[in-house]
Amino acid sequence: MFRFMTGDDLRRMRLSCNRTTEDMAKKISVSRTTYEKYEAGLEQPTPAHAFALNIYCRVNIIPLFTQLRELINHFNQYKDFKNDKANTYRMPAEKKHRETESDEAEHK
Numbered sequence: 001m002f003r004f005m006t007g008d009d010l011r012r013m014r015l016s017c018n019r020t021t022e023d024m025a026k027k028i029s030v031s032r033t034t035y036e037k038y039e040a041g042l043e044q045p046t047p048a049h050a051f052a053l054n055i056y057c058r059v060n061i062i063p064l065f066t067q068l069r070e071l072i073n074h075f076n077q078y079k080d081f082k083n084d085k086a087n088t089y090r091m092p093a094e095k096k097h098r099e100t101e102s103d104e105a106e107h108k
Helices: 007-016 021-027 032-040 047-056 062-076 101-107
Strands: none
Touching: 007 021, 007 032, 007 047, 021 032, 021 047
């Protein structure tokens, strides 16, 4: 599972903006206990909650959006641009396209 923020990240962020766990929990409309579970690493906040907390603590999230844009651009190169669908020109599963030349020589 992709971990958006760790509990340590949340705790450092909260302390850097001088907020209590109660303040943070109220901001995202969860109980204080739930928020403390986030900080303890027992549960994970939703991405929307994590963004709201970043904005609440005035953390610069531009670098995150820059990284997301780079990922989108990277994976867009694998699209079939004629119809904007996922690449349909993949190698069939039955072909042994992963075998190297040395592997082929061993089989002969």
